[in-house]
Amino acid sequence: xxxxxxxxxxxxxxxxxxxxxxxxxxxxxxxxxxxxxxxxxxxxxxxxxxxxxxxxxxxxxxxxxxxxxxxxxxxxxxxxxxxxxxxxxxxxxxxxxxxxxxxxxxxxxxxxxxxxxxxxxxxxxxxxxxxxxxxxxxxxxxxxxxxxxxxxxxxxxxxxxxxxxxxxxxxxxxxxxxxxxxxxxxxxxxxxxxxxxxxxxxxxxxxxxxxxxxxxxxxxxxxxxxxxxxxxxxxxxxxxxxxxxxxxxxxxxxxxxxxxxxxxxxxxxxxxxxxxxxxxxxxxxxxxxxxxxxxxxxxxxxxxxxxxxxxxxxxxxxxxxxxxxxxxxxxx
Amino acid sequence: xxxxxxxxxxxxxxxxxxxxxxxxxxxxxxxxxxxxxxxxxxxxxxxxxxxxxxxxxxxxxxxxxxxxxxxxxxxxxxxxxxxxxxxxxxxxxxxxxxxxxxxxxxxxxxxxxxxxxxxxxxxxxxxxxxxxxxxxxxxxxxxxxxxxxxxxxxxxxxxxxxxxxxxxxxxxxxxxxxxxxxxxxxxxxxxxxxxxxxxxxxxxxxxxxxxxxxxxxxxxxxxxxxxxxxxxxxxxxxxxxxxxxxxxxxxxxxxxxxxxxxxxxxxxxxxxxxxxxxxxxxxxxxxxxxxxxxxxxxxxxxxxxxxxxxxxxxxxxxxxxxxxxxxxxxxxxxxxxxxxxxxxxxxxxxxxxxxxxxxxxxxxxxxxxxxxxxxxxxxxxxxxxxxxxxxxxxxxxxxxxxxxxxxxxxxxxxxxxxxxxxxxxxxxxxxxxxxxxxxxxxxxxxxxxxxxxxxxxxxxxxxxxxxxxxxxxxxxxxxxxxxxxxxxxxxxxxxxxxxxxxxxxxxxxxxxxxxxxxxxxxxxxxxxxxxxxxxxxxxxxxxxx
Numbered sequence: 001x002x003x004x005x006x007x008x009x010x011x012x013x014x015x016x017x018x019x020x021x022x023x024x025x026x027x028x029x030x031x032x033x034x035x036x037x038x039x040x041x042x043x044x045x046x047x048x049x050x051x052x053x054x055x056x057x058x059x060x061x062x063x064x065x066x067x068x069x070x071x072x073x074x075x076x077x078x079x080x081x082x083x084x085x086x087x088x089x090x091x092x093x094x095x096x097x098x099x100x101x102x103x104x105x106x107x108x109x110x111x112x113x114x115x116x117x118x119x120x121x122x123x124x125x126x127x128x129x130x131x132x133x134x135x136x137x138x139x140x141x142x143x144x145x146x147x148x149x150x151x152x153x154x155x156x157x158x159x160x161x162x163x164x165x166x167x168x169x170x171x172x173x174x175x176x177x178x179x180x181x182x183x184x185x186x187x188x189x190x191x192x193x194x195x196x197x198x199x200x201x202x203x204x205x206x207x208x209x210x211x212x213x214x215x216x217x218x219x220x221x222x223x224x225x226x227x228x229x230x231x232x233x234x235x236x237x238x239x240x241x242x243x244x245x246x247x248x249x250x251x252x253x254x255x256x257x258x259x260x261x262x263x264x265x266x267x268x269x270x271x272x273x274x275x276x277x278x279x280x281x282x283x284x285x286x287x288x289x290x291x292x293x294x295x296x297x298x299x300x301x302x303x304x305x306x307x308x309x310x311x312x313x314x315x316x317x318x319x320x321x322x323x324x325x326x327x328x329x330x331x332x
Numbered sequence: 333x334x335x336x337x338x339x340x341x342x343x344x345x346x347x348x349x350x351x352x353x354x355x356x357x358x359x360x361x362x363x364x365x366x367x368x369x370x371x372x373x374x375x376x377x378x379x380x381x382x383x384x385x386x387x388x389x390x391x392x393x394x395x396x397x398x399x400x401x402x403x404x405x406x407x408x409x410x411x412x413x414x415x416x417x418x419x420x421x422x423x424x425x426x427x428x429x430x431x432x433x434x435x436x437x438x439x440x441x442x443x444x445x446x447x448x449x450x451x452x453x454x455x456x457x458x459x460x461x462x463x464x465x466x467x468x469x470x471x472x473x474x475x476x477x478x479x480x481x482x483x484x485x486x487x488x489x490x491x492x493x494x495x496x497x498x499x500x501x502x503x504x505x506x507x508x509x510x511x512x513x514x515x516x517x518x519x520x521x522x523x524x525x526x527x528x529x530x531x532x533x534x535x536x537x538x539x540x541x542x543x544x545x546x547x548x549x550x551x552x553x554x555x556x557x558x559x560x561x562x563x564x565x566x567x568x569x570x571x572x573x574x575x576x577x578x579x580x581x582x583x584x585x586x587x588x589x590x591x592x593x594x595x596x597x598x599x600x601x602x603x604x605x606x607x608x609x610x611x612x613x614x615x616x617x618x619x620x621x622x623x624x625x626x627x628x629x630x631x632x633x634x635x636x637x638x639x640x641x642x643x644x645x646x647x648x649x650x651x652x653x654x655x656x657x658x659x660x661x662x663x664x665x666x667x668x669x670x671x672x673x674x675x676x677x678x679x680x681x682x683x684x685x686x687x688x689x690x691x692x693x694x695x696x697x698x699x700x701x702x703x704x705x706x707x708x709x710x711x712x713x714x715x716x717x718x719x720x721x722x723x724x725x726x727x728x729x730x731x732x733x734x735x736x737x738x739x740x741x742x743x744x745x746x747x748x749x750x751x752x753x754x755x756x757x758x759x760x761x762x763x764x765x766x767x768x769x770x771x772x773x774x775x776x777x778x779x780x781x782x783x784x785x786x787x788x789x790x791x792x793x794x795x796x797x798x799x800x801x802x803x804x805x806x807x808x809x810x811x812x813x814x815x816x817x818x819x820x821x822x823x824x825x826x827x828x829x830x831x832x833x834x835x836x837x838x839x840x841x842x843x844x845x846x847x848x849x850x851x852x853x854x855x856x857x858x859x860x861x862x863x864x865x866x867x868x869x870x871x872x873x874x875x876x877x
Contacts, residue, residue: 196468210477
């Protein structure tokens, strides 16, 4: 325990400072703070899910720049499946299933056929844009809403309870659970140890008797379901409509968040929140008429912040060693 | 030498015949323990039995009809030049490569070995030439990878892995901290982790693929001791190497491989270095170099208080001072990574220096580039011939004029003169014994030894004032080593100053007239080669001064 504290001292200090600052802001500016925090988390939810997709893929050694396409396809499939079938459940299942399929496509082409991972991702993105624009039907509406969940006990905590545990849909809750679960699994389970080995130094895993190809196939495919859920959130929860290109670059943003989070799920979660908050600040600045900053300028704030954080992070974090490289056995 | 079975020609019929003979008389040859090569070991029944194993990659026969066996508690050395098929052979035993034909039987079980998992399960452990450790993970994590213990079925039990590391460390006398990241360990210790990793499974047969390539002499001796102890406690060991000294020091029996086939099998006590080398190359090899006393002339190279940084921006060469005179070979001995690479690169004009003085006669080399250093009279045999020595997609002929291609007679008014280039190549091919189908063959398709001969030919053909040879025989077969060594001595006799940088202590000791030992980027001792003592140099190399 003490060793753990010593090892993570910087992180713990930063986390403590941020939490204290958040509470001070929450109580000092009680008029705007709650809605800003709410907006921040709302914006962060799909980013958390998408960043987890990136983390699982790259920790296994597969770059996934097709997250954007996976999300878009799932948003599309989820929305229209729900609209045509009249069932929200069918819609959610269709969206998550589409995410899985898209993940499977990426996994199969890059791992089994050893196609260039960047090209496979680009293909996925282009196909997604094309298909979802071509088959778009207008005038459809969702048959219902995804119910909000009030978590007992936790929702009573000031600030944290308001933001994360009340008035949010089930998907938001899943995003939190997923981040914690993936973190624990990655660093404390057999699957995690093997996944990290496969992404860092696959031949070491191979000689230890681990099936590198199978583990990568499974991981990239399963991760697709989280991208699916992110897509479903966009078209069925955050808004109740599907629009052309509605992912608006969130898949790529998620990759930046993954890097800023040093390929660690919980840090990526924190980075997604940070990004959401900067976004909330930007819209707050636009709404408060008193400030005379052109909206175009405040709108760039999130991207400037990303750029700065990425630049700072770039030299300090390192990607998994085997990312982007197909594993070829000696025999082949 | 009496029982050795050298085969003068590599061609298979004769050797197959002989192999059959070896196979039939094998049972009779089995030695009672007290007569075994090393003495102490108790050698038991046959553990590994390989029969008629063959494997091809495309049109290359990596292994041809290999038959060999290993007894319990025996150390068997597989000796051969690079490309003789040693690694292919052991990779088939470990299930990394599937044989085309033939059988591998372990304890009488001839079921084909599917994959490494299967091999591990059947009691085979392997320490690979390139360590199979995840650098960013701790020793304990690496140890448990692939056969993890868990609590409640899911949670990794790192404590039990730590305990396992400590217990194994204690049992085998290989001390290592379980919580340190592999990245932070020196190579010798990383290898220790590899061995422990193999031993953490029940191991009957331990395969070591060139384990000493990266070790200091002391670490090597330590490893040989560990191997002997393991064998004494009943573990069989297959040991790949091309260093004769190690074979003679530790093995019970030797199989010699050439061009993918077993060309000889001999009990270690019945052979010697010359006998083994002869089997490896199929002809007599002169292991000690014939050279006369050096007659050094004036100083050609003067290095004073040189400081150079490595790629990470850390000081690699720290106050290096050395001079080389015409007609002498100065050997720089040291464990790799003590600034040798940076020293050579800055002398060759490939790397900027921080401070110091480098002079070739009256030419200042501190701000020179490779072009200028070449024309000042420096011949450079680079450490990494694939990267800095050759353009593999170019022909042999073009590679032989890489640094003179724009000079007459190879170019006139900016137009290349193919006749002259070709004539030069034909001449050098003959002179340096470059074995190829012709001078227009691409350099990349040559074997390691012949590639190196192309580099050597180019760098020596303009009679340099200073010849810098960095690891000149790395990854080169015994025959070519002998040849290259002879040419280096000839260059010296022709009046060149030679700066030899090598991680092979044997090479330094046999070639040099004067030896400079480096550690931490500076010369820690200089001595006359006549007074050099292997143990003393080893100690200095390890930083003990």
